[in-house]
Amino acid sequence: MPNLKPLNSKISSYMRNGLVEEAQKLFDKMPLRNTVTWNAMIRGYFINGRFVEAVNFFDQMPERDIFSYNTVIDGMMQCGDVDGAREVFDGMPFRDVVTWNSMVSGYIRNGMIYKAVEAFDGMLLKDVISWNATIFGLGENDQGEEGLKLFIRMKESGPSADKATFTSVLTICSDLPTLQFGKQTHADVIKSGFNSFISVSNAMITMYARCGSMHSALLEFSSMSSHDIISWNSIICGYAHHGNAEKSLEMFERMRLTDIMPNHITFVGVLSACSYAGLVDQGRYYFDFMKSKCCLQPEIEHYTCIVDLLGRFGLIDEAMNFLDQMRADGVEVPASVWGALLGACRIYKNIEVGKVAGGRVLEVDPCNSGVYLILAELFLSGGKREEAEKIWAQMKENGVKKQPGCSWIEVNRSAHIFLSGDSSHPEFSRVCCVLDLIHMELEIKISESNAVSFQQIKVPFDGHYG
Template sequence: MSVYSCHVLLKAPFLPYSTGFCKQSCIFLLKSCKSMYQIKQIQTQIIHVGLHQDRNTLNKLMSFCTDPSFGNLRYAERIFNYIHEPSLFVFNVMIKAFAKAGSFRKALSLFGRLREFGLWPDNFTYPFVLKAIGCMGDVGEGGKVHGVVLKSGLQFDTYVCNSLMDMYAELGKVENSYHLLENMIEKDRVSWNVMISGYVKCKRFEDAISLYRQMRQESSEKPDEATVVSTLSACIALKDLELGKEIHNYIRDELDLTIVIGNALVDMYCKCGCLSVARQVFDEMPTKNVNCWTSMVSGYVKCGQLDKARELFERSPVRDVVLWTAMINGYVQFNHFDEAVALFQEMQVRRIKPDKFIVVVLLTGCAQLGALEQGEWIHGYIDENRIRVDTVVGTALIEMYAKCGCIEKSLKIFYGLKEKDTACWTSIICGLAMNGKTSKALQLFAEMRQVGLRPDDITFIGVLSACSHGGLVEEGRRFFHSMTETYQIKPKVEHYGCLMDLLGRAGLLDEAEELVKKIPGEKNELLFPIYGALLSACRIHGNVDLGERLAMQLEKIRSSDSSVHTLISNMYASSNRWEDVTTVRRKMKDLGVKKVPGCSAIEIGGIFHEFLVGDPTHPKMREIHSMLNTIAKPLLGSEENEMGREICDVMNLL
């Protein structure tokens, strides 16, 4: 048929059968379709000449209607509903289209209707049905369909068996997947890949690596891109750099350095701390996408090399929101908050719409620094740009306001959330504890349990902190023991530290000392904060004997830490043992230990100012001195001359 004839057929609204519009013409025209508009024109002719129930014609029509590049699934569904006797091919096409579009229930519904038309599923039907079940997480339905596969005898079909393995992996039933793999007569490369990937999905990383080695030893199939990428994910999780290097050597010998493989290698080396090798792989990659740039920038960020991270960030030809988030997160993580805000503002200038994760990162920075003005500005930005305050954003706002001392605003946000997860409840409980609202914190903890949410280890840090601030010794003991007895949560050093603080404040120092001895399997370095808190309690309660025993332990852990010697010196000073104070200070001098200078910070007009004792480099230092002089002069010689002298002392420090 000529191009001219095709053009005439497409233009004619109704073309009589006698003019040559036959089945062959219809199929030819469908193959030439580029849009749904053309498909609808052809369908008009199909109906007019009576081919609308012809099996071969319908098969082609449905294939093009469900084509993801220009098809229309809703239109295809309408056509399907008018077919008197749909073929298995049409069923398969529709099931595949529904599964790929995420309409998993519809895919399963069609699968269930096959028997109505006397049809039996084949090896093209099951893969998409099984994919739909895996995505839905319906274990019961998966077992039923597996039973149908066994009845049909297709359990030995490699394509179907691989799909079953993938479904069970999605459902978290990797033992079922492995059982299928073991019983396969022929294991192709896809089978091994599905199983390795399944182990990774279920966080069974050791098993994934073991299976990779088994594949290399027992199978004639060589690992391909999918194999090495999944296995490298397991290497990252286990920090198995040795196997990662082994896979890298295999890639050099057997595979091309594709974008996907290159990104996996860069990510593996970065997360295993080998930045130089990661950069070498990155530079060798013939083609890079934004994911490769993001992995490398994130690697530099993780190691604190922010200048190199920024240099790469600026060189990246494409910057998506994930790459911007990685760079902003780096600045926040290492307390370069001004740079983080500046980068966020640059995003707005470039009209790049930030997602919720960027504002969460910025709110986290505000919380760490107590930068309330900036936090309120970001909250306003969230409202103005209609960023949905879900559990993630809500938790970040709750934490920011709580750490800035605005606990009432935290409560308002908490109560305004439509959905609350464990993180939200934990954030508000910890915030209330931090702000001394003991009763309210414990009340919300009780409400959290009543609504059926399970507290995690961080929740208990907030609960125990609340007990410590409120001096609730008995309640603190009870909550601490309930962690293991009721919730099977193993206490961490932080939990022991909270309980230690509670006992120390209550003067129960002997009990606190015994508790330290019960902390299981922890390194001495991790116990440093606990010993320090207990030593402070010894100073407050005048228990010098215990303080000296603790001091000996602390010196073994960190003999060069100035805070250790300061704590000991302060304890002796509180007991008027000045000779011992002098001995400690002389010892510090002999060891070359210098006290870490104190630091204070203030936010003015959204700008964060930091001051170190003895550091005169602040650009406003002259104005600060002038203002202190103005304040101090009227006080000197008055009844409040002590305050004036203190201000003079401050000026000397500056």
């Protein structure tokens, strides 16, 4: 049997560099081939997006090994052929942990989180990749609390967590958000020795920032020996999100002193900071700086920030001119930008522009209850009750209902969600009793305060206050 390793390596190299036809020619010329040869062709076809050829090669293989099956399952999942991957999986004479991980990851990639969890639970042997993929998938599919529960299971009976585990868990803590669990995870990170990994530190900065603890976010940022673009973006956007424009712009200027170039996300944070603080001149400067100096084409978020900034400052006409310039540049004005302008019109009672902006949003999102309510409020404030009634009638005709207000609080590592007008919470009665007691206490304190203030008034001897 000749040594096929050089030729197999050459096929793999061709495929990695996109030279599919050269790889196919070499394969056809080979008088002898082994399983590795066939696997290299199948994997190469998948890498280059030629899924049909990959599956055809798999079907033609004289002999298959575990790598052949795993490659095809992973490739099929990547191209969305979940049923095909499942069929190959069910027909396998043997499976290993990589096979199961490919199924779990594939289900997650295709948005089938419940199937992924089912596959995970069916695994007799799980490695750290199995746990990480499932925790990550739960977080990405709005099942963050289940992801944290799985992490607790992993700590109790699974393998040791690695940097990917901690990154996923901290990301979930950011999204929920849950500061207490995030702090506990931070402690686990330090105990495990993963606090020196930049990806984990970045996740901790983001977690603290989104949970409202910017002091802790800055401490983590300052403790890092080096920073990448994600580190800087996390701290810049964190300060911007919490309305601290001065610190956000200060961190951006510090970033400019380094070798790291800002990206689109950086300028979302910078422009948001300018918008929150009403820094019109700085906003204009940084928007131009992004385009001219950093050669970054503005995206929807950047346009939204600028329109919001101009609108907050009452520069409605300039905001409209800005939108006209966008359209002249061939950029379609999205609903989010019109929404920002509508918000400004609400503040400054600009009915005419508000009517245009609201209409544009409703063209794209006719079920947006907030837009109807803002338009009705605008018309009422301008004395146009008939127009407001038309908006209410249109809202009713389209079956649009106002979304109830929502708030939540974390108590003892458990989130409690409250909706306006909803009394289904199991502790609803007790919460109402406590609120009544607080209200009574406040009334008593106010009465006592008023009585003391009245007694302190000095009345002149003649009974006049002149």
